[in-house]
Amino acid sequence: MRIHFIAIGGSAMHNLAIALHKKGYNVSGSDDEVFEPSRSRLKQYGLLPDVMGWNSDKITSEIDAVILGMHARPDNPELLKARELNIKVYSYPEYLFEQTRHKTRVVIAGSHGKTTITSMLLHVLKTLNKDFDFMVGANIKGFDTMVRLSEDAPLAIFEGDEYLSSPIDRRPKFLWYKPHIALVSGIAWDHINVFPTIEAYNHQFELFAQSIRPGGMLFYYGGDQVLAGIARKLKSATAVSYGEVEATTEKGKTLVKCGERKFVLKIFGRHNLQNLSGALLVVQKIGIGAEEFWAAMQSFDGAARRLQVLAENEDSTIFFDFAHAPSKVRATVSAVKEQYPQRKLVAVAELHTFSSLNRDFLPQYKDTLSQADEAVVFFNPEVVAHKKLPPITPEEVKMAFGAPRLRVITSPVQLEDFLSGLRIEDTNLLVMSSGNLGGIDISKIASRLIS
Structure with a gap:
């Protein structure tokens, strides 16, 4: 089987490409950008495109099926060529079902x-x-x-x-x-x-x-x-x-x-x-x-980025969690506080998704950080602009979370300064984000705090 991936660099897409490669399929792919860890993993299996960008010449009648990723647009030239040649186009969940x-x-x-x-x-x-x-x-x-x-x-x-x-x-x-x-x-x-x-x-x-x-x-x-x-x-x-x-x-x-x-x-x-x-x-x-x-x-450590321990000592633990939706934030904060009731809890949540940065959705976060002893919300106005959403203000965030004393940070530099300046004796630090925290290295900060 010859399978071509349009937008092969996606998290699920590159894993499916590797799985089919391991199964013995002839796999090719394209993308306009591929980030880590997808890039290294595709390169390891010889699946990283030689040149970034879309090229309709890659689509020939010898291809048995095309798998289309979310990163591609409906007018993608490779997609249009596949349709012109009547090649079956699958989404990745559709192809998983077929398999x-x-x-x-x-x-x-x-x-x-x-x-x-x-x-x-x-x-x-x-x-x-x-x-x-x-x-x-x-x-x-x-x-x-x-x-x-x-x-x-x-x-x-x-x-x-x-x-x-x-x-x-x-x-x-x-x-x-x-x-x-x-x-x-x-x-x-x-x-x-x-x-x-x-x-x-x-x-x-x-x-x-x-x-x-x-x-x-x-x-x-x-x-x-x-x-x-x-x-x-x-x-x-x-x-x-x-x-x-x-x-x-x-x-x-x-x-x-x-x-x-x-x-x-x-x-x-x-x-x-x-x-x-x-x-x-x-x-x-x-x-x-x-x-x-x-x-x-008994040997299950949890999935990656789910209450992942970044660093710890006898009286402090620094956790990282993927939590971004309101229900996930509430449950994660509650879990850490209930497991370590004697320790102070500092909770930091990044608003990064389209929903979380939407003014109409923000009230869904009311009281989600209420069990933290100290709570911080970080969002990057540049991300809001990139998603073409109306600007939001720190005051709107405080009101939505129902926490007048909530600290709201909008600068990656200020966030790094805040985290680096924490004293965490008898304290747990919980950092929650589906983004990248403005590019700061949270693992390095965690190691420095514990040491």
């Missing part, structure tokens, strides 16, 4: 927690030497790529994203997968640029639940009333709710009991206890016992 059409598909969706739950499942299956295909939205310890596709694996585990499939396919990615087993961890409005109302956003999850194969299974977090309403409407699939795993905390460690055995976990927080509860139901559905699950989970 796993005859496998049992497990899809993990939700506004928060989907990457972590998917990572939990992959970790358990790998630890138990199971054969499976997968796609996950983060790097996981022990895995070379974020995608695997094989001929023989009977099972496919996919993280189900509700964002658009491609520039010419406005459907959410997770509607392509048609799962036999699905899990939805919770719903909280996001992607305001695509779903301008809460109702429009919620409806995508109802469509996802309806896409489950007849006779299939939906596991969902029972504390979410929107999800409960969606579950009640299901006709052709069985819906089962879950809550939180019972656990105790001893010396900063989470302990779970199963039968007569106790298992010590590296992860913590109520949201992770919910994630664990859902993941346990999924693995039991595919034939893995509870004790096997907990034994494997």
Whole structure:
């Protein structure tokens, strides 16, 4: 098979390209810019385009299929040439479905927690030497790529994203997968640029639940009333709710009991206890016992950029987390404070996404930082302008968060000065961002603070 990727440098796209290369396919690709780590990884496998830019001459009748990434535009010259030659054009979620059409598909969706739950499942299956295909939205310890596709694996585990499939396919990615087993961890409005109302956003999850194969299974977090309403409407699939795993905390460690055995976990927080509860139901559905699950989970460090420990000593820890949406910020702050109630908590959140920098969406962040002892919000006005959004002011941010004493920083230099000047004895620092914090090196700052 000859497969050409348009916008091969994307996070999911370059991983899919590598997966198909490993499967023995003839893979080519193009992009107008490729950043790290995609650049080095594509180069490692001989897949990095020799020249950046689009070139319709790359598209010939010898190509069997084209996979189109979100970074490309609908008028991309390579896309137009592929259509002219009647070459099948796929979005990457559509192609994942085609590759796993005859496998049992497990899809993990939700506004928060989907990457972590998917990572939990992959970790358990790998630890138990199971054969499976997968796609996950983060790097996981022990895995070379974020995608695997094989001929023989009977099972496919996919993280189900509700964002658009491609520039010419406005459907959410997770509607392509048609799962036999699905899990939805919770719903909280996001992607305001695509779903301008809460109702429009919620409806995508109802469509996802309806896409489950007849006779299939939906596991969902029972504390979410929107999800409960969606579950009640299901006709052709069985819906089962879950809550939180019972656990105790001893010396900063989470302990779970199963039968007569106790298992010590590296992860913590109520949201992770919910994630664990859902993941346990999924693995039991595919034939893995509870004790096997907990034994494997003892070595689970978490997905990359999810409560990742940057530096620590006996009385302080510096965490980095991908949290950017309101529900994720609230859950992450709460997790750290509940796990270390005796320590002061300094929480720093960057507003970087289209939704978070939108004045109409900002009120969704009300009280999300309320459990922090000291809270800071950073946003870069240049990013606001780049996204062609109306300017926002520090005063508007303070009002939206419902925190008059909130410190709002709009300069990367000032942010670096603030972080570098912290005294963190008996203190945890939690930095949350899906961006790059204005280009500052948070890992270097963390090491300097701890030392």
